[in-house]
Amino acid sequence: MNIFIDYILIPIIKIFIVITFVFVAVLILIWIERRFQGFVQSRLGPNRVGPQGILQSVADALKLLTKEDVVPHQVDKFIFNLSPVIAFVTALVVFAFIPFGTEFAIFGKKISLYLADLNVGLLFIIGFNSIGVFGIILGGWAAKSKYPLLGSLRSASQMISYEVALIMSLVSVLFFTHSLSLVEIVKAQQEMKVWFGFIQPVALFIFFVAGVAESNRLPFDLPEAESELVGGFHTEYSGMKFAFYFVAEFAHVLFFSALVTILFFGGWLRPFPNVNWLSFLDYIPPVFWFLGKLAFFVFLFMWMRATWPRYRYDQLEMISWKWLIPLALANIFITGFIVILVK
Amino acid sequence: MTKTYLEHTKEIIMNMGPQHPSTHGVLRIKLWLDGETVVKSEPIIGYLHRGIEKLAEYRTYTQFMPITDRLDYVSAASNNLAWVQAVEKLMGIEVPRRADFIRVIITELMRIANHLVWLGTQANDIGAVTVLLYCFREREEILDIFEMFCGARLTLNAFRIGGLANDIPPGFKEKVKNFIERFPKYIDDYERLLSENRIWLQRTKNVGIITAEEAIDLGLSGPSLRASGVKWDIRKSNPYAVYDELEFDIPTGEVGDVYDRYKVRIEEMRQSVRIIKQALEMMPEGEIRAKVPRIIKPPPGEVYHSIEAPKGELGFYIVSDGSTMPYRVKIRAPSFVNLQALSKMIEGHLVADIVAIIGSIDIVLGEVDR
Amino acid sequence: MIKKILQKIFLIDLIKGLLVTLKYFFLGKITVQYPEEKLKLQPRFRGLLRLYKDEQGNDLCIACGQCIRACPDSLISIYSERGPDKKLRPVTWTFNLSRCMFCGLCVEACPTNAIRFSHEYELAVYDKKKLYIHKKDMYLDENTRKYFKES
Numbered sequence: 001m002n003i004f005i006d007y008i009l010i011p012i013i014k015i016f017i018v019i020t021f022v023f024v025a026v027l028i029l030i031w032i033e034r035r036f037q038g039f040v041q042s043r044l045g046p047n048r049v050g051p052q053g054i055l056q057s058v059a060d061a062l063k064l065l066t067k068e069d070v071v072p073h074q075v076d077k078f079i080f081n082l083s084p085v086i087a088f089v090t091a092l093v094v095f096a097f098i099p100f101g102t103e104f105a106i107f108g109k110k111i112s113l114y115l116a117d118l119n120v121g122l123l124f125i126i127g128f129n130s131i132g133v134f135g136i137i138l139g140g141w142a143a144k145s146k147y148p149l150l151g152s153l154r155s156a157s158q159m160i161s162y163e164v165a166l167i168m169s170l171v172s173v174l175f176f177t178h179s180l181s182l183v184e185i186v187k188a189q190q191e192m193k194v195w196f197g198f199i200q201p202v203a204l205f206i207f208f209v210a211g212v213a214e215s216n217r218l219p220f221d222l223p224e225a226e227s228e229l230v231g232g233f234h235t236e237y238s239g240m241k242f243a244f245y246f247v248a249e250f251a252h253v254l255f256f257s258a259l260v261t262i263l264f265f266g267g268w269l270r271p272f273p274n275v276n277w278l279s280f281l282d283y284i285p286p287v288f289w290f291l292g293k294l295a296f297f298v299f300l301f302m303w304m305r306a307t308w309p310r311y312r313y314d315q316l317e318m319i320s321w322k323w324l325i326p327l328a329l330a331n332i333f334i335t336g337f338i339v340i341l342v343k
Numbered sequence: 344m345t346k347t348y349l350e351h352t353k354e355i356i357m358n359m360g361p362q363h364p365s366t367h368g369v370l371r372i373k374l375w376l377d378g379e380t381v382v383k384s385e386p387i388i389g390y391l392h393r394g395i396e397k398l399a400e401y402r403t404y405t406q407f408m409p410i411t412d413r414l415d416y417v418s419a420a421s422n423n424l425a426w427v428q429a430v431e432k433l434m435g436i437e438v439p440r441r442a443d444f445i446r447v448i449i450t451e452l453m454r455i456a457n458h459l460v461w462l463g464t465q466a467n468d469i470g471a472v473t474v475l476l477y478c479f480r481e482r483e484e485i486l487d488i489f490e491m492f493c494g495a496r497l498t499l500n501a502f503r504i505g506g507l508a509n510d511i512p513p514g515f516k517e518k519v520k521n522f523i524e525r526f527p528k529y530i531d532d533y534e535r536l537l538s539e540n541r542i543w544l545q546r547t548k549n550v551g552i553i554t555a556e557e558a559i560d561l562g563l564s565g566p567s568l569r570a571s572g573v574k575w576d577i578r579k580s581n582p583y584a585v586y587d588e589l590e591f592d593i594p595t596g597e598v599g600d601v602y603d604r605y606k607v608r609i610e611e612m613r614q615s616v617r618i619i620k621q622a623l624e625m626m627p628e629g630e631i632r633a634k635v636p637r638i639i640k641p642p643p644g645e646v647y648h649s650i651e652a653p654k655g656e657l658g659f660y661i662v663s664d665g666s667t668m669p670y671r672v673k674i675r676a677p678s679f680v681n682l683q684a685l686s687k688m689i690e691g692h693l694v695a696d697i698v699a700i701i702g703s704i705d706i707v708l709g710e711v712d713r
Numbered sequence: 714m715i716k717k718i719l720q721k722i723f724l725i726d727l728i729k730g731l732l733v734t735l736k737y738f739f740l741g742k743i744t745v746q747y748p749e750e751k752l753k754l755q756p757r758f759r760g761l762l763r764l765y766k767d768e769q770g771n772d773l774c775i776a777c778g779q780c781i782r783a784c785p786d787s788l789i790s791i792y793s794e795r796g797p798d799k800k801l802r803p804v805t806w807t808f809n810l811s812r813c814m815f816c817g818l819c820v821e822a823c824p825t826n827a828i829r830f831s832h833e834y835e836l837a838v839y840d841k842k843k844l845y846i847h848k849k850d851m852y853l854d855e856n857t858r859k860y861f862k863e864s
Contacts, residue, residue, distance in 0.1 A: 012596065036738075037472070037473075039738050039742070040416070040734045040735075040737055040738050041472075041473050041737070042476060042477070042480055042740065042741075042742055042743050042744065043476065043742055043744045044742055044744045044746075080842055149709035150379075150694070173633075179473040203631055206863065218470060219470065221543055222695070233826055303731060303735070304731075306473050307471065307473060307536070307730045307731050307733075307734045308470070308471060308540065308542055308727065308730060309466065309469040309470035309537075309540070309542045309543050309546060310469065310470030310542070311542055311545065311546070312546060312693065312695045312696065313693075313695060314543070314545075314693065315545050366780040393730075402785050405783070405784070406784075406785035407816065408783070408816075409785060409787065409816035409818070433844050473734055477737075479820065480743060483743070487755070490754075490755045490757070490758060491755045491757065493757065493817075494755070494758050494759040494817065494830065495759050495815065495817075498814070498816075500816045500817060500818075508817075508821060509757075510739070512756070512757065533734055535729050535733050536729075536730045536733050536734075537730075539726040539729070540726055540727060540730055541721075541724075541726055541727065542727075607824065
């Protein structure tokens with residue numbers, strides 16, 4: 001009985017909760033992004049469907065579900081159907097490893113707020129993210145026409161360059177934690193009483209920029225720049241397959257914000273743990289601290305989208321190879337040096 | 344003996360079709376690409392041809408005026424001004440001063456409106472989406488002023504041969520003054536968003552360069568010519584209406600790239616505000632229409648008159664044979680001539696630069712195709 | 714010089730842009746929620762063309778034909794007859810709305826101010842025949858005010 005509850009029932013419930021959380025969060029994110037962009041542009045966003053327009057994303061999802069699935073006749077059918085699935089599945093799977101908070105007890109059972117905690121969790125997550133790139137490349141390749149081909153090639157080169165920068169900026173964080181497991185990283189921040197964002201600002205900056213580039217958001221959204229290539233790699237997709245790509249992009253935004261909070265901003269820890277007169281903040285469950293920080297970074301993503309123009313793709317590559325990667329390397333050396341000196 | 348596996352590479356011919364989100368209208372460009380670099384390009388026009396020059400031969404001079412509105416539909420009052428002044432030159436009519444001042448105010452407001460549309464669409468093509476909405480918000484206020492003056496917002500039909508149709512309504516002066524007092528702050532906002540932004544600078548500096556000699560050879564005019572360093576403005580060299588009594592500067596650029604054209608147009612907006620302020624103060628009382636016969640029959644002859652439209656030099660060449668309808672009208676549209684420079688500017692650049700360059704020449708397909 | 718380097722490192726130019734958009738996030742919005750709210754039109758607004766009557770209820774139109782000659786596209790057609798008081802009155806007055814430019818030349822040409830612009834702009838119809846407006850619908854009274862709204 002115990003085995004049943006421990007190893008089958010609770011994980012299934014957690015899976016459902018995580019998937020629901022991601023879907024609902026993506027729907028709400030789409031609504032928030034449109035309202036936020038509208039407010040910044042001196043106009044109201046969608047506010048007719050449902051109270052204050054919350055059901056607008058639901059209406060969009062229903063519309064995409066009932067749309068005709070137009071498949072051009074020259075495509076490679078297997079790959080054409082496979083690529084949105086790849087992008088979508090990899091974007092969802094990585095949420096299995098993200099810890100939302102500390103353990104809490106229900107009915108005498110200790111339940112941890114993550115689905116799985118591998119020792120090499122971080123490596124696994126980044127690896128899965130790289131597989132997601134295949135979804136984009138194959139999507140443009142399968143629709144055998146020039147515009148999607150150009151878009152997918154650009155996106156492939158962009159994602160490869162920024163993954164190198166992403167991983168290098170993580171190495172400097174690992175000097176302090178001696179573990180790749182995400183839960184251990186947060187616990188290390190708790191022991192050191194300082195968040196890694198404050199002692200590794202360069203790594204934070206590089207990671208954030210690389211995260212924006214990986215999720216194809218402005219100012220790095222050339223693969224799907226509407227005004228230049230009509231649609232980039234998803235020109236030939238319509239209906240639910242397009243919805244998969246769309247959800248995958250927003251899931252990426254959520255995912256990178258979550259990674260930034262866990263790695264650099266303490267995950268579920270509350271700020272100022274040493275200050276005693278702020279101890280009333282302890283009564284707020286750690287989940288809400290995590291979600292609050294997540295919301296702040298998502299807001300930052302959207303703010304950047306509303307304001308800045310986009311880079312041309314060769315300038316994109318130059319930023320990564322000429323500035324971010326050397327900076328990350330220098331950061332690794334200096335951090336290692338300082339750690340050895342201190343110890 | 345080594346074998347070469349790569350025998351030869353071929354350029355792909357790509358079509359940036361008539362339906363595209365950022366060619367401003369139905370413009371089709373055929374590109375010969377080597378990877379992502381443009382080797383050769385050929386613009387193909389004619390998708391919006393409406394036969395306006397032929398229509399003119401079957402309408403009287405007054406009846407043709409609302410049709411000139413639809414040439415450059417973004418800045419409609421300039422086309423009206425060019426036509427009206429060409430006919431008055433042919434007939435030798437002298438317009439009263441009050442009418443001239445009001446014409447100048449309307450034309451300069453139209454120039455600001457045109458540059459706002461240009462800025463919004465160019466920023467939108469390069470990726471900054473909020474600037475589009477801000478520019479259109481300001482344009483709404485200008486269009487409200489036009490609605491107060493003549494009843495329509497876009498296709499104005501504002502002037503008549505010999506002066507104006509109606510005098511300005513009460514409250515017009517205060518509204519215009521209110522607008523031009525608030526407007527320079529909005530231009531500062533756009534500059535804060537774009538002018539020093541490193542992404543914008545990287546996208547627009549040294550892109551689409553055209554030197555002064557090439558510009559004069561190709562027949563460019565307007566802000567594109569001034570950005571290459573040539574100080575040529577028809578308002579200063581052949582003044583019409585009351586421009587010789589007003590004080591304003593002509594901004595010029597140095598290099599002739601997209602960034603210089605952007606700077607020149609932003610500065611032109613500020614100079615337009617200056618002109619409107621002076622015209623509002625200097626406006627005399629008086630009549631608004633000269634004594635013109637009911638039926639307009641110019642003497643036989645021909646005339647060419649051009650003005651500094653927001654996009655360049657807009658000219659009308661009218662041949663009259665003495666009847667109420669013109670014998671032949673030829674329109675020298677600035678966008679048509681400026682478009683010829685596109686092939687020269689795109690050479691050697693990437694596909695992503697094409698949109699930036701098309702936006703900076705500021706074309707409107709209504710003028711190109713007529 | 715140092716200021717420039719510091720500006721480049723700390724992305725000051727990018728942050729200035731961010732602050733501009735944040736400022737507009739808190740300022741007022743200019744959306745007009747149509748159809749609950751409508752924009753206020755200026756007095757000279759060029760809406761739909763209408764014929765007008767004088768205080769006694771007689772037609773102001775004397776069927777002189779100036780508006781037909783002024784229109785660039787010849788959209789008006791009138792058939793007139795002399796009435797018992799020896800004055801020309803129009804019997805049929807047809808106006809083709811599907812091609813009108815709203816240029817206003819007919820309004821200027823009319824000597825008795827019979828044809829004027831009203832303030833109606835919601836002109837969509839389902840049936841193209843309704844765009845050829847005949848005399849009895851050109852007047853602005855209770856019969857015609859619902860003409861366009863209900864179709």
